[in-house]
Amino acid sequence: MRYLLALLPLCVFATSHAADTAAKPDAEMKELFNGRDLTGWEGDDSIWRVEDGLLTGQSTPDSKLKANTFLIWTGGEVDDFVLEAEFRLEGDNNSGVQYRSQRNPDKSKGKYSVIGYQADIHPAENYIGMLYDEGGRGIVAERGQQAIIAADGKKEIKPMDVNVEPVDLTKWTTLEVIAKGNRLIHRINGEVTVDVTDDEKAHADARGKLALQVHAGPPMRVQYKSIKLKQDEGKKPAIE
Numbered sequence: 001m002r003y004l005l006a007l008l009p010l011c012v013f014a015t016s017h018a019a020d021t022a023a024k025p026d027a028e029m030k031e032l033f034n035g036r037d038l039t040g041w042e043g044d045d046s047i048w049r050v051e052d053g054l055l056t057g058q059s060t061p062d063s064k065l066k067a068n069t070f071l072i073w074t075g076g077e078v079d080d081f082v083l084e085a086e087f088r089l090e091g092d093n094n095s096g097v098q099y100r101s102q103r104n105p106d107k108s109k110g111k112y113s114v115i116g117y118q119a120d121i122h123p124a125e126n127y128i129g130m131l132y133d134e135g136g137r138g139i140v141a142e143r144g145q146q147a148i149i150a151a152d153g154k155k156e157i158k159p160m161d162v163n164v165e166p167v168d169l170t171k172w173t174t175l176e177v178i179a180k181g182n183r184l185i186h187r188i189n190g191e192v193t194v195d196v197t198d199d200e201k202a203h204a205d206a207r208g209k210l211a212l213q214v215h216a217g218p219p220m221r222v223q224y225k226s227i228k229l230k231q232d233e234g235k236k237p238a239i240e
Contacts, residue, residue: 029084029228032073032210043071043112047214051223057095057214058221067109068134070098070211079207081231083177087121089169091220094122096132096213099177100205104135114211119177119186121213121222125166129175129186129193134213136203141194148197149204162192172225 032040033055038048041055048057048071059065078099089095101116115135122128131140131147141147141157144164148156167173167188176187182204184196198204210229214222 029082029230032075032227032229033224035225038071040073040075041071042074043212044069044110047071053225055212055224055227056221057212057223058219059093059214060219064219065214065216067113068216069110069112069214070114071214072112072114073210077207078179078210078229078231080180081177081229082179083175083210083230084226084228085175085224086172086226087169087175087222087224088172089121089123089220089222092123092218093215093220094120094127095215095220095222096120096122096134097175097177098134098209098211098213099179100208101134101211102205102208106135114209116205116208117179117184118213119175121169121175123166123169125164128167128169129188131184131186131194131196133203137200140198141196143188143193146195149200151199151201153200153202160192160195 034040035053037050041048046063047059047069050056057071083097083099085097096118098114098116098118101114104113104115106113116133118132118134120127120130120132122130126142126144128143130142132138133140140149144160144162146158146160174189178185182198184198186193212222212224214220
C-alpha cells in the first residue's frame with residue numbers, strides 16, 4: 001500500500017502533464033509580411049516594394065525582365081506546412097508562390113532566381129493554382145487534376161470534380177498551399193485546384209525556400225496583403 005501511495009503523486013503528475021501537452025493547440029499561423037517594409041525578405045528593390053501597405057512586385061515597359069525574378073523569404077526553410085496568401089494580379093502575365101525551393105545554380109538567371117515547386121498564379125483558368133516545377137519538370141498538374149508521380153517519373157492523372165471556371169485575379173484572391181510529406185495540395189478561394197503525390201526522388205523536393213515571383217515578359221503587377229505560414233501542423237492534408 002505504501003508503495004502504491006508513493007507512486008500516486010507521480011501518476012497524477014504524468015497524467016496532468018500529458019493532458020497539458022494534449023491540450024496545446026497546433027502552431028499558430030505566422031504573418032510573414034509586416035505591412036510596412038520588406039523586412040524578412042530579399043529581392044531586387046527595383047522590382048519589389050511596399051505600396052500603400054501592400055507587398056508589391058512590378059515590372060514596367062522600362063524594366064522588362066529577361067528572366068523570372070523572386071522575392072525570397074529569409075526566415076528559414078519549409079518542409080511540412082500550410083501557407084495562406086491574399087493576392088491580386090494585373091497585366092498580361094503570371095506569377096506564383098515558390099515553396100521547398102532552392103537557389104538557382106544557373107547564375108545567368110540572376111541573383112534572385114530559385115527553382116522548385118510553384119503554386120502558379122496565372123489568369124488562364126486551367127493554370128490558376130496549378131503545380132509547376134520551376135527550372136525542372138514544368139507543369140506537374142493543371143487545375144482540376146489529381147496526379148500521382150511514381151519513383152521513375154511516370155505520372156498518373158485523374159480529373160477531380162472541382163470548379164474550373166475562370167477567376168478574376170485583379171480582385172483579391174486567396175491561395176492556400178498544404179505540403180505534407182510527398183503530398184501537395186493547392187486551393188484557390190477555398191477550392192482545391194490540384195492534389196499531387198510526388199514520389200519521383202530525382203525531382204521531388206522535401207525542404208527549401210519560400211519565394212514570390214515576378215515573371216519575365218510583359219509588364220505586370222502582383223500584390224499581397226497577407227502571407228501566413230504554419231509549419232509542421234501535424235495533420236494529414238485533406239480535401240474538404
